[in-house]
Amino acid sequence: MTPNTxxxxxxxxxxxxxxxxxxxxxxxxAKLSIEGIAARAGVGKQTIYRWWPSKGAxxxxxxxxxxxxxxxxxxxxxxxxDLATDLTLVLRATVEEMNDPRYEQPMRALATEIALDPELxxxxxQRLDGPLREAKRQxxxxxxxxxxxxxxxxxxxxxxxxxxxxxxxxxxxxxxxxAEYADLVVSTALNGLRPRRSGE
Amino acid sequence: MTPNTxxxxxxxxxxxxxxxxxxxxxxxxAKLSIEGIAARAGVGKQTIYRWWPSKGAxxxxxxxxxxxxxxxxxxxxxxxxDLATDLTLVLRATVEEMNDPRYEQPMRALATEIALDPELxxxxxQRLDGPLREAKRQxxxxxxxxxxxxxxxxxxxxxxxxxxxxxxxxxxxxxxxxAEYADLVVSTALNGLRPRRSGE
Amino acid sequence: MTPNTxxxxxxxxxxxxxxxxxxxxxxxxAKLSIEGIAARAGVGKQTIYRWWPSKGAxxxxxxxxxxxxxxxxxxxxxxxxDLATDLTLVLRATVEEMNDPRYEQPMRALATEIALDPELxxxxxQRLDGPLREAKRQxxxxxxxxxxxxxxxxxxxxxxxxxxxxxxxxxxxxxxxxAEYADLVVSTALNGLRPRRSGE
Amino acid sequence: MTPNTxxxxxxxxxxxxxxxxxxxxxxxxAKLSIEGIAARAGVGKQTIYRWWPSKGAxxxxxxxxxxxxxxxxxxxxxxxxDLATDLTLVLRATVEEMNDPRYEQPMRALATEIALDPELxxxxxQRLDGPLREAKRQxxxxxxxxxxxxxxxxxxxxxxxxxxxxxxxxxxxxxxxxAEYADLVVSTALNGLRPRRSGE
DNA sequence: TGCTAAACGAGACGGTACGTCATGTCTTTTA
DNA sequence: TAAAAGACATGACGTACCGTCTCGTTTAGCA
Numbered sequence: 018m019t020p021n022t023x024x025x026x027x028x029x030x031x032x033x034x035x036x037x038x039x040x041x042x043x044x045x046x047a048k049l050s051i052e053g054i055a056a057r058a059g060v061g062k063q064t065i066y067r068w069w070p071s072k073g074a075x076x077x078x079x080x081x082x083x084x085x086x087x088x089x090x091x092x093x094x095x096x097x098x099d100l101a102t103d104l105t106l107v108l109r110a111t112v113e114e115m116n117d118p119r120y121e122q123p124m125r126a127l128a129t130e131i132a133l134d135p136e137l138x139x140x141x142x143q144r145l146d147g148p149l150r151e152a153k154r155q156x157x158x159x160x161x162x163x164x165x166x167x168x169x170x171x172x173x174x175x176x177x178x179x180x181x182x183x184x185x186x187x188x189x190x191x192x193x194x195x196a197e198y199a200d201l202v203v204s205t206a207l208n209g210l211r212p213r214r215s216g217e
Numbered sequence: 218m219t220p221n222t223x224x225x226x227x228x229x230x231x232x233x234x235x236x237x238x239x240x241x242x243x244x245x246x247a248k249l250s251i252e253g254i255a256a257r258a259g260v261g262k263q264t265i266y267r268w269w270p271s272k273g274a275x276x277x278x279x280x281x282x283x284x285x286x287x288x289x290x291x292x293x294x295x296x297x298x299d300l301a302t303d304l305t306l307v308l309r310a311t312v313e314e315m316n317d318p319r320y321e322q323p324m325r326a327l328a329t330e331i332a333l334d335p336e337l338x339x340x341x342x343q344r345l346d347g348p349l350r351e352a353k354r355q356x357x358x359x360x361x362x363x364x365x366x367x368x369x370x371x372x373x374x375x376x377x378x379x380x381x382x383x384x385x386x387x388x389x390x391x392x393x394x395x396a397e398y399a400d401l402v403v404s405t406a407l408n409g410l411r412p413r414r415s416g417e
Numbered sequence: 418m419t420p421n422t423x424x425x426x427x428x429x430x431x432x433x434x435x436x437x438x439x440x441x442x443x444x445x446x447a448k449l450s451i452e453g454i455a456a457r458a459g460v461g462k463q464t465i466y467r468w469w470p471s472k473g474a475x476x477x478x479x480x481x482x483x484x485x486x487x488x489x490x491x492x493x494x495x496x497x498x499d500l501a502t503d504l505t506l507v508l509r510a511t512v513e514e515m516n517d518p519r520y521e522q523p524m525r526a527l528a529t530e531i532a533l534d535p536e537l538x539x540x541x542x543q544r545l546d547g548p549l550r551e552a553k554r555q556x557x558x559x560x561x562x563x564x565x566x567x568x569x570x571x572x573x574x575x576x577x578x579x580x581x582x583x584x585x586x587x588x589x590x591x592x593x594x595x596a597e598y599a600d601l602v603v604s605t606a607l608n609g610l611r612p613r614r615s616g617e
Numbered sequence: 618m619t620p621n622t623x624x625x626x627x628x629x630x631x632x633x634x635x636x637x638x639x640x641x642x643x644x645x646x647a648k649l650s651i652e653g654i655a656a657r658a659g660v661g662k663q664t665i666y667r668w669w670p671s672k673g674a675x676x677x678x679x680x681x682x683x684x685x686x687x688x689x690x691x692x693x694x695x696x697x698x699d700l701a702t703d704l705t706l707v708l709r710a711t712v713e714e715m716n717d718p719r720y721e722q723p724m725r726a727l728a729t730e731i732a733l734d735p736e737l738x739x740x741x742x743q744r745l746d747g748p749l750r751e752a753k754r755q756x757x758x759x760x761x762x763x764x765x766x767x768x769x770x771x772x773x774x775x776x777x778x779x780x781x782x783x784x785x786x787x788x789x790x791x792x793x794x795x796a797e798y799a800d801l802v803v804s805t806a807l808n809g810l811r812p813r814r815s816g817e
Numbered sequence: 818t819g820c821t822a823a824a825c826g827a828g829a830c831g832g833t834a835c836g837t838c839a840t841g842t843c844t845t846t847t848a
Numbered sequence: 849t850a851a852a853a854g855a856c857a858t859g860a861c862g863t864a865c866c867g868t869c870t871c872g873t874t875t876a877g878c879a
Contacts (some may be wrong), residue, residue, distance in 0.1 A: 021828085021829095024827095024828070024829055024830095025829080026829070028831090029830075029831095055831090059831080060830085060831070061829095061831040061832055061833095062831095063829090063830080063831085063832090063845090064829075066832065067829075067830095118827070162819065190843075
């Protein structure tokens with residue numbers, strides 16, 4: 018069913034994924050074509066069709082290649098002991114990456130494909146977002162142990178509460194995505210919307 | 218700039234927007250074509266190109282038509298005096314709509330177009346999301362007055378905190394989108410992540 | 418069924434047929450492609466596929482255009498009163514044309530398509546070969562009246578007897594195709610293979 | 618230059634040629650592909666490319682195999698002493714073979730390749746048509762000795778005169794190819810087109 | 818009888834062309 | 849006289865084959 022992967026040409030594979038990522042930056046998702054990727058990679062179209070079921074799958078693998086290249090070992094969030102500080106740091110970095118023109122178009126492309134293709138979404142959840150989300154959960158668990166996070170908070174909801182607004186504002190462009198916004202999100206999420214009996 | 222709208226055939230306009238919306242349900246965003254819309258609407262292609270600059274603009278207007286049809290006057294959120302109750306109600310309804318097969322594909326299409334096209338995003342922010350967001354802010358302001366919301370909370374951030382996680386989970390399919398999740402989001406957002414000195 | 422021919426672009430039609438004919442000379446039948454024709458004609462591929470069902474049909478029409486351009490009125494064979502002289506003249510001309518590099522490749526292409534596609538063969542028999550064969554029969558009939566051709570000879574067989582060997586030798590390259598051969602064919606066909614009681 | 622033929626796998630060779638011939642019957646010349654032949658023969662593509670320079674060469678060899686299988690010794694035409702009788706017999710058989718669906722497509726394919734490829738035409742003239750044509754010439758020479766054929770007739774032209782019309786009508790489908798037609802060709806070729814002083 | 822070089826099946830590869838579909842522009846016809 | 853109908857140049861789609869190129873695996877000839 019799956020093509021025999023043994024004879025696969027690794028050089029071509031990397032050329033394709035790199036070409037796809039580069040083209041996303043250059044021409045954007047709307048004008049990304051399989052023909053274009055093949056041409057830029059110096060590869061026959063069939064070589065793409067042989068190994069990937071869809072354009073989205075290529076984009077997905079391009080990110081996978083990138084993340085493999087970047088990391089050594091599973092990702093972790095900084096843990097200085099103070100949750101607010103750490104989250105602020107991380108979210109500011111996230112915001113910066115989202116505003117980086119090198120990544121913006123490719124990331125939008127990936128988000129789009131995931132939004133439209135459930136199968137790809139599952140792969141994303143497992144292979145790309147999975148480890149990262151686990152790291153986030155881990156950091157929050159540590160905060161729980163340190164008494165900085167309520168015992169009864171659902172960690173997945175907590176993650177969504179912190180990163181969701183950021184991702185959303187980026188994707189929908191519903192407002193400027195700045196470090197200040199990131200800071201506000203952190204503090205608001207931690208304190209909650211309700212008035213607190215005693216000051217922060 | 219804008220084509221003279223005077224001679225515009227209103228019947229064709231509605232036929233086109235309805236056809237676009239219906240096709241989104243039937244064939245999905247990926248297979249939606251201008252030719253298809255024109256054919257289903259019984260309209261010449263040129264009539265579409267004359268009045269809309271892009272496929273995204275057609276989809277956008279289709280939603281606009283829908284929202285005009287639905288509402289009388291600007292939208293409002295229920296205000297029973299208890300914020301938690303009202304938010305829970307509204308978010309459950311939102312979740313239900315997002316799971317409604319009639320709307321899912323079209324809404325994903327719109328979200329996709331907005332994510333990729335800044336101009337469309339601006340139009341969305343102003344014409345479709347604008348009034349709704351104002352209603353949300355209004356409800357939160359009322360809660361502030363009632364002492365159910367901290368005075369120093371940025372209302373836009375608050376809105377993002379409540380609706381962001383929902384939208385996100387829906388768009389990225391990062392988990393099941395249920396009424397329970399909606400309830401959890403409301404209570405977590407209101408209480409915040411930090412431990413509270415005294416019970417809820 | 419047949420596409421409405423009313424809106425057809427005559428300029429494109431001629432460009433396509435001319436390009437096809439020229440390409441046959443330049444690259445030969447084996448390397449003739451629809452894409453190549455479209456490119457050389459400055460035309461979209463679809464314009465070819467819209468109006469012709471096959472590559473053979475394009476080639477056929479290219480010859481049709483040529484023959485229309487060439488002739489005024491239906492073709493006739495010379496009639497000096499002496500059949501042998503006239504046939505010799507005509508066959509020499511035919512041989513010359515077959516050896517003309519401008520026509521050789523295109524004519525081989527047409528012959529090939531006809532040999533493989535019965536429908537095309539029927540069209541050829543009717544529209545291209547038909548009038549010519551009629552002219553040949555006419556000349557032979559005239560010879561019959563002049564007592565230069567036996568009364569009981571089937572004129573179609575006679576035509577085949579004279580032109581068949583030429584066509585055959587050309588197509589199969591079974592020997593050199595020269596004026597001398599043409600002359601021999603004429604005299605042999607007229608005299609027959611059997612010994613004659615009295616001189617020629 | 619020529620690959621060492623020593624290690625050649627005879628089983629594969631026969632499988633390839635048989636597969637090629639069978640495929641010609643089944644799918645026709647236009648859809649005959651090297652890949653198809655290799656697949657049907659259960660053979661790697663390279664094995665075909667190693668031993669044959671072109672598709673036409675494979676088809677040619679397929680016929681060669683067939684003719685080797687059929688015959689014992691060089692072919693001969695029947696010689697009852699009466700040329701007309703013998704030719705009629707032979708031509709009727711030829712006509713029958715040409716109308717046989719088992720051979721029609723393959724023979725058209727061979728004719729096509731020969732018409733387009735001079736090298737193949739030379740091979741055909743020498744290896745396939747050569748012995749047969751020699752047999753035809755032989756029979757005519759015998760007729761000459763018996764006084765049934767004029768002394769001054771060029772035997773090659775005579776062969777063309779008899780078989781050319783048949784082959785032509787078959788290849789171009791310029792008319793029905795029947796036994797009657799064959800008979801007419803024989804008698805017309807023998808008698809010639811000119812009126813004879815005294816009856817046949 | 819065991820070694821080695823080739824021919825073999827399989828099939829991935831960079832390509833070309835296929836025939837189809839949609840794009841956005843244009844012209845023609847119709848109501 | 850606007851809009852439907854649809855032809856047009858363009859260009860991408862996904863597929864089929866081309867001819868070349870490894871891969872391991874027979875298989876045959878020599879040593």
